[in-house]
Amino acid sequence: MQKFMDILESKLMPIGIKLGNNRYLKAINKSFMIILPLTIFGSMFTLVSSFPVTAWTDWLAETGLATWLALPSKLTIDLISLYTVVALGYAFTKEEGYNGFAGGLTALVSFIIVTPLLQITTNQDVVVTALGFDWLGARGLFVAMIVGCVSSLLFIFFNKKGLTIKMPEGVPPMVTESFSSLIPMFLVGTIFLVIAYLFSLTSYGSLHSLIYTFVATPLQMVGGSFAGMIIFTLALHVLWFFGLHGGNIINSISNPLLLPLALENLAVYQAGGTPQYIYTTAFKNTYQFGGAGMTISLCVLMIFIAKSERFKALGKLALPANIFYINEPVTFGTPLVLNTTLIIPFVLAPLITQIIAYGLTVIGVLPVLIGYQIPWTMPPIISGFIQGGWRVAVYQVFSLVLTFAIYYPFFKVADKQACLEEDAIKAEE
Template sequence: MKEFFRKFSEVLESKLMPVADKIGKQRHLAAVKDGMLAYVPFTIIASVFLIIAYIPIPAYENFITSILNVENAGVWQGKLIYVSNATMDVGALYVLIAATYSLAKYYNTDKLQATLTSLAAFLVVTPYVFGDNGGNIPMTKVGAQAMFLAIIVSIVSVEVYRKIEQKGIVIKMPAAVPPAVAKPFASIIPAFISITLFYIVRLILEITMSSDLFTVINTIVGKPLLLLGGTLPGMVIALLFEQLLWFFGIHGGAIVSQGAMNPIWTVLEDANRVASIAGEVPPNIISLSFRNSFASIGVIGAIIALVIVAKSKQYREVGKIAAVPYAFNIGEPTLFGIPLMLNPIYFIPLVITPAVSTIIAYFAFVTNLVPLPTGLAQLPWTTPPIISGYLVTGSIRGALLQLVLLVTVTLIWIPFVKMADRGLCKEEAAFEAEKVLN
């Protein structure tokens, strides 16, 4: 078995790691990842206000309503979602700006002007809705539903901008003109061409299809991705691949979740949030909260197993050191301390336990044993299990589900930990015996 994993590891290391490394460093995927990560703090800030507004305790809601002496809870809850309106409801704009800045930085082009150009191009292809009060852009057109459009506009606008700039098709001011004045003039032609390109695209779609780029992108790109990422098989496959990369020392989360799947899960998450605020049942089981709070429960079972069954000095010390960080979802001490990566004994539990948690959690939600994640609580990734389960579902049953998952993955890990621990105990005993002899 060890020989098999050794050869398998060598093959993957020579074939898969170079590919995975290229994918992880690919400039456009890196920009998208940077854009999504830059958006995360604002989702957390908004979720604090949403949690305060919608704590699932009727007595709390009645108490605040009576203290404020208002007609109903909706009055004060509406005030608390102002922050959500300014952050989550316009999330595509945050991702657009951050991703554009990251890509422009990579190309060493004018970051400010490239970002403003991308924003203008995005607004050009975002149709206004005209009414009695003039034109306005619906929030859905700049929120999570527009995430795919924002990413595409960001990438295309920067590529067009820097190509024009590289060809030297810019307005050059005399050397005596200060850079602060010269740069905006230099950006006029690249920005003009980029914005005009998207303007032409909008006109073509309106004339030929009576449609807009938002609708076209979400139909051609968004729906297939949502169908894949929003299904149980899609998530299981994504997690299996992510954990396989981790086994070979590659940051699977950066490549699979952050690099590809998070935009999909964020769109699904936002649909849940909108429904929850409207007092409706969240429509999606698979979402960012599902992935972060339930599907991610896997490797933590290794630490719990160490604490329960380990007898070797090495594992007892690793358990002490890694238990506290992993209570806050910090897994590096576990991955490197045991170690789990490139350790054939732990290949099976490392790869399958998140998928097992995903399947169990999915059926708990689909059978209504546990209420669906509401999308209201965008928690920091360091939020401990049990607490996160309660907050994302608004129910103690969410916490109990996490407890079931923790027990399940621990039971999977225990026989593997016992096997490795016995080997360590023998090695430690032999080492001690050798010390006595010497």
């Protein structure tokens, strides 16, 4: 066992640290955090406008309020790629020490350049050129991430090469910054204009179509699959066992794959359809509640079952935070790091509950989750009801009972060990 742990520590920890510090993954995840208020804002209005009460939705339709309540979601979730590319360009460029605002604008114009325009002929035979919503929502997220990173790299590269306009002393700083970004922005925009033109000559017609066909869809299918769920869950908890923040490391890889699936589910639901992607960020947050290891059950066991004074006190301190998915107090207070006694339930609890939830979703007992972008700290049962109705909320209650059973025998051993340690300390006193 010790040899196996040494191998895991020596092989996995460097990989985990390297992935967690990857400049591209860090920038992408930071961009998601920047636009989080927007996605929550849009999702909340979607929830209000489509709350599953017939009398309520009928009243909204009769009064015309349904149209207005749909606008926030239409102008946030359905334009998520636009917001993401701006936030990504800003975060990436600023992290490298350059003008973040200019980097964000450069990423935005580059993304719009490679996004195909629509030619619409009206009833009056007037041709209108428009930027459609098709590639501005979840379907365009992969291109937004690619363009955001590449445009930022080019913007930084041209700045490093000194391809900037230097203003004389005494010119206001805002004017200086504006002119210093002019040439890099011009060059980056021109490069993406050439890219857009070249893709227009192919059978795909645009960069969006190619990426979505050959990159985004296959990656999302792998990441959003049953196997992807197992791999991400195991990796996250193994990293936590070795003291690394598994959530930060694994989510930086999984979120770019799973968030677009959740947003596509939400878009389908808004259009009156049935969401189809099972494993998404919504699935992970809903069925792995209470943070890594689903340690809410462990906290409750500490309060009501533990004989150790240390565990009783820790449970009372940690449970309130754990309900809101903050489980660092119990993770480091127990500790669960390098704890060979509790590693098995720490991994099995979230793995088993998600496997069962996945299976029940496949056979139709549980619905495919809608994909609302609710705060990640939303307590269980409430989050379940919002994402899938009463059946998901009931399953979360079942999960809580199930994880009690999983943790119980292992916790009894840990509690006995803690009691022996406390007795030894008292005897020395």
